[in-house]
Amino acid sequence: MSYQQQEKYEDTELYRIRHSAAHVMAQAVMEMFEPGEAKITIGPPIENGYYYDFDLPRNLTPEDLKAIEKRMRQIIAKHHPFEKKVVNAERAKEMFADQPYKIELIEGLEEGGFDEYGEPLEEKPEISFYSHDTFTDLCRGPHVEHTGKINPSAIKLMSIAGAYWRGDENKPQLQRIYGTAWKTSQELEEYLHMLEEAKKRDHRKLGKELDIYTFSDEVGPGLPLWLPNGGTIIEELEDLAKEVELAHGYERVRTPHLTKEDLFHRSGHLPYYAESMYPPMDMDGVKYYVKPMNCPMHHKIFDARPRSYRDLPIRLAEYGTCYRFEKSGELFGLMRVRSMQMNDAHIYCSEDDFETEFMDVIAMYMEYFEIFDIEKYIMRFSTHAKDGLGKKYVDNERLWLKTEEMVRQAMQNGNVPYVEVPDEAAFYGPKVDVQVWSAIGREFTLATNQVDFSQPVSFDLSFKNSAGENETPLVIHRAPLSTHERMIGFLIEHYAGKFPVWLAPEQARIIPITDGQNEYALDIESKLKAVGVRAKADLGSDRMNAKIRAAQKMQVPYMLVVGNQEVENQSVALRLRDGSRKDGTPVDEFVSLVEDKIATRSSELL
RNA sequence: GCCACUGUAGCUCAACGGUAGAGCAAUCGCUUCGUAAGCGAUAGGUUAUGGGUUCGAUUCCCAUCAGUGGCUCCA
Numbered sequence: 001m002s003y004q005q006q007e008k009y010e011d012t013e014l015y016r017i018r019h020s021a022a023h024v025m026a027q028a029v030m031e032m033f034e035p036g037e038a039k040i041t042i043g044p045p046i047e048n049g050y051y052y053d054f055d056l057p058r059n060l061t062p063e064d065l066k067a068i069e070k071r072m073r074q075i076i077a078k079h080h081p082f083e084k085k086v087v088n089a090e091r092a093k094e095m096f097a098d099q100p101y102k103i104e105l106i107e108g109l110e111e112g113g114f115d116e117y118g119e120p121l122e123e124k125p126e127i128s129f130y131s132h133d134t135f136t137d138l139c140r141g142p143h144v145e146h147t148g149k150i151n152p153s154a155i156k157l158m159s160i161a162g163a164y165w166r167g168d169e170n171k172p173q174l175q176r177i178y179g180t181a182w183k184t185s186q187e188l189e190e191y192l193h194m195l196e197e198a199k200k201r202d203h204r205k206l207g208k209e210l211d212i213y214t215f216s217d218e219v220g221p222g223l224p225l226w227l228p229n230g231g232t233i234i235e236e237l238e239d240l241a242k243e244v245e246l247a248h249g250y251e252r253v254r255t256p257h258l259t260k261e262d263l264f265h266r267s268g269h270l271p272y273y274a275e276s277m278y279p280p281m282d283m284d285g286v287k288y289y290v291k292p293m294n295c296p297m298h299h300k301i302f303d304a305r306p307r308s309y310r311d312l313p314i315r316l317a318e319y320g321t322c323y324r325f326e327k328s329g330e331l332f333g334l335m336r337v338r339s340m341q342m343n344d345a346h347i348y349c350s351e352d353d354f355e356t357e358f359m360d361v362i363a364m365y366m367e368y369f370e371i372f373d374i375e376k377y378i379m380r381f382s383t384h385a386k387d388g389l390g391k392k393y394v395d396n397e398r399l400w401l402k403t404e405e406m407v408r409q410a411m412q413n414g415n416v417p418y419v420e421v422p423d424e425a426a427f428y429g430p431k432v433d434v435q436v437w438s439a440i441g442r443e444f445t446l447a448t449n450q451v452d453f454s455q456p457v458s459f460d461l462s463f464k465n466s467a468g469e470n471e472t473p474l475v476i477h478r479a480p481l482s483t484h485e486r487m488i489g490f491l492i493e494h495y496a497g498k499f500p501v502w503l504a505p506e507q508a509r510i511i512p513i514t515d516g517q518n519e520y521a522l523d524i525e526s527k528l529k530a531v532g533v534r535a536k537a538d539l540g541s542d543r544m545n546a547k548i549r550a551a552q553k554m555q556v557p558y559m560l561v562v563g564n565q566e567v568e569n570q571s572v573a574l575r576l577r578d579g580s581r582k583d584g585t586p587v588d589e590f591v592s593l594v595e596d597k598i599a600t601r602s603s604e605l606l
Numbered sequence: 607g608c609c610a611c612u613g614u615a616g617c618u619c620a621a622c623g624g625u626a627g628a629g630c631a632a633u634c635g636c637u638u639c640g641u642a643a644g645c646g647a648u649a650g651g652u653u654a655u656g657g658g659u660u661c662g663a664u665u666c667c668c669a670u671c672a673g674u675g676g677c678u679c680c681a
Contacts, residue, residue: 051676059610074624113636135608161676162609169678173609176676204674208617217654217672276680293681322681327607328672330679433681445681483681516636542644549642563640583640 009045014183018045020082020132020143021072022052022183024190026156027052027135028071029177032064040137041101041118041165041174046193047441051181053163055101060175062289064156068177079148080133084141092127092138101165102138110502117166146545153185156192189544201439203492210497210554211507212332212488222331222338224485229505232485232534233281233491234341236503238319240371240601241481247363250315250345255297257321261287263472266458267296268394276324286341294320295452295477298346299459302473312473313349313357319359319484320344320521325434334489343481348461354451355410360476361415361449365434368447368480371601374492377446378435379416380537381407382424393427395455403451404430428454439493446490450477497555498577501597501605508594509551510537510572513544513563520567524560524587533594556603558594577603 008405009015022043030038033056045053087095089110109127132137144150148226158178165171182188200207209212210228219225226234242252257525261280264270265326273292280287291297298316307314320342330336349357369377384393384400393400411418418432425431431450437443440546443582455461481487493502501507508528510521521537528535538547544561551559560572572590574582586594597604 034643062611159675160610166607167678169608173677176677205637215672221672251641327679329607329609329677331673332619336680383610421628432653438680448681486681511641513640516638543637543639545639545641546643552642554675559641559678561641579642583643 003576005242006587014181015045016142016144017150017183018050018179018181018332019043019139019141020147021155021179022050022137022541023082023132023137023143024072024075025068025177025179025382026052026054026137027075027133028068028121029056029186030135033057036098039099039101041088042105043137049158049531051163051176051178053165053174053176054164055172055174057164060160060177064161065177066159069157072157073152073356075315076147076150076152076155078133078324079146081146082130082132082141082143084143085129085131086126087129089127092129095129095136105138120373124280124447138307144167150181151183151185153187154182156180156188166498167231168229195440198439198441201493201496202333203335203439203489207334207489207496210492212492212505216486220326221340222326222406223335224334224337224339226484230488231486233499233503233507237343237481237484237487240368240596241317244364244367245315245345248315248360249313251269253298253316255294255301255318255320256291257323258288259297260288262290263296263300264289267293267299267455268428269296272392272394276326278323278325287453291320291424292322292478294322294342294344294537295317295455295475296459298344299455299461299475302346302348303459303461307348307473308470309350309463309465313347313353315345315347317345322483327557332442334485335438335493336597337485340483340485343479343487345478347476347478348456348463349476350463350465350471351406351474354406354474354476355413357476358407358410358449358451359414361476362414364478364480365447365449372494373603374436374494376436377410379418379447380424380433380435381411381418381420381430382426382433383422383430384425385423388423392423393425396454399453400425400430403453407432407451417450420565426452427458428452431477436490438490439482444486446482447483448478448481449480451475452477499555500601500603501557501594502601504555504557505534506536506554506556507533508535508558508560509556510535510548510560510562511544511547512537512539513561515539515561516542516564520562523570524562527587527591528594531591531595531599533591546574558590560590578605582606 026040026043029300037057039055041055043050057489089106093103096106106127109125125140128140130141130143144184148484156179158180161178162173162174163176180191182191210229211227213224213226225523269292276294278290279287301316304535319341321339323339326336326338347357389395389397423480429451432449435443436446456472456475462472465471469471510524512518512521518539525535525537540547548559555577557577558588559575561575562572566572569584571584571586574585574590
């Protein structure tokens with residue numbers, strides 16, 4: 001995603017090193033096959049490295065990767081210069097006569113139309129080649145002066161993957177090799193170390209270790225089962241949502257998981273969203289669908305009685321359970337699942353109220369981000385694309401342009417930084433998504449704020465305005481806390497399992513030093529439970545050290561070690577999960593400390 | 607869905623043609639200990655599932671299922 005990268009990346013030496021490494025890799029791969037057998041496509045630098053896509057007569061293996069990497073080092077050692085040559089299209093096509101993908105690219109350039117990803121270009125570019133040693137590639141550069149400028153001890157081939165030509169699943173599938181390249185071996189080591197560290201906080205690993213969720217083959221892929229610890233976190237998130245939504249004037253509703261097909265025809269889901277829906281079940285000739293979104297039911301609640309402008313805005317909230325049939329390869333731990341519970345709400349408002357309502361949702365994001373200390377994110381404003389009208393998007397260009405301008409104005413007036421991305425909207429309107437990254441660097445949408453000018457019309461929603469006329473409301477779909485699945489997946493990684501006290505499944509563990517203090521430990525446990533603290537006394541026969549270790553591994557924020565001394569003073573030897581200690585803390589003092597941290601949803605332990 | 611890889615006890619891994627083994631967790635004893643692993647014993651597996659090759663399959667082959675890395679797609 002281009003907006004992730006600094007504009008300047010393309011001007012850096014690292015960019016040229018990676019781009020050149022891609023060419024060197026392509027040479028090494030070409031040498032493994034008879035002339036004309038291997039087809040080259042594109043090989044750009046990306047964040048942290050580069051890739052190159054090939055169409056090859058056989059599949060590459062991990063052993064090939066080692067051989068390719070070895071050959072790359074040999075090529076690098078020869079210090080082959082990179083030479084640029086500008087040619088006309090005719091000559092270019094001659095040179096790449098046996099490279100159909102290159103011919104396609106040259107034709108794109110010739111027509112002045114398209115770059116290597118098939119994206120339109122502003123002006124007709126020149127056609128240039130870069131050659132080094134035996135390898136020549138259609139390429140606009142830039143490169144390093146010669147292959148020796150690539151540090152042979154700072155490169156590594158990372159993985160083999162499939163990728164569609166021009167990212168189109170209807171086009172041939174290519175083999176992609178990902179590589180990384182740095183200036184120094186130390187930078188490479190740091191990068192690899194960073195990847196290792198990221199794996200440790202992967203929610204799939206931590207979610208298992210912390211007993212938050214599980215999957216069962218018998219239940220099905222993408223259908224997570226929340227363990228008690230996960231259930232606790234869900235309860236806390238819902239309590240937070242209830243509080244905040246009450247303060248922002250929302251009302252809570254409840255709707256079924258299942259509806260007749262007609263409702264989804266009317267909403268537009270069946271024409272535009274059918275691919276992502278579970279197939280219907282047939283009841284006496286009537287088809288019922290499990291809901292992929294809650295909106296149609298909320299619309300019917302709005303429509304349950306006549307509405308006046310005085311009632312507006314109406315804000316209906318529900319932690320609704322939805323089911324979406326995501327393709328099998330798209331599933332990803334908790335972050336991408338087939339059953340999910342959304343922090344959903346629909347705001348019905350007039351056009352005049354739109355900006356206030358839309359910005360109030362953005363303000364709600366900010367409130368949440370502050371609570372969770374979320375700092376790294378991007379607001380992405382997704383708009384329609386003209387040629388998707390009637391296919392991906394409801395066919396009403398006038399309303400698309402109008403509502404997009406309303407959102408743009410609202411964001412600008414509110415001074416909210418955002419990037420605008422065409423052709424990413426929901427089928428019913430433009431949206432502003434909050435993009436974040438998983439521990440392993442995968443980007444995904446956390447929260448969303450969407451405009452809908454389509455469903456209110458198809459549902460015949462209306463209210464009486466002050467002039468006594470019927471007016472169609474706008475609908476805002478919003479999910480600041482995402483879904484439980486994605487939010488908790490994200491939070492596990494965000495906190496690396498060290499949840500703030502209010503979210504921690506177990507908030508305090510009491511550890512008696514010998515069983516002589518068991519009774520005292522149980523006393524403290526019930527004192528804490530009485531004020532709503534999730535506490536547990538560990539009365540096992542392990543030594544204290546082992547009990548501490550067990551509590552540490554579960555990231556319990558507070559460990560209360562109690563021996564004879566503590567019993568005498570009515571105190572606890574407080575140990576925090578960061579290893580620090582506050583011995584001799586009076587029990588009452590600890591109780592009020594933990595109560596305060598929970599009540600204020602503090603990120604601090606002390 | 608597509609391409610590649612992987613699938614052994616709850617977890618992390620070993621054995622890789624001669625009918626499975628360790629550590630941790632669990633259970634039961636012993637231990638009663640001052641801030642990240644005390645000691646011992648017991649139990650736990652039709653080696654994802656279903657076929658095939660073989661005298662013999664966890665190991666080789668095929669299919670299915672699931673997971674992983676990507677692509678596509680998304681809260």
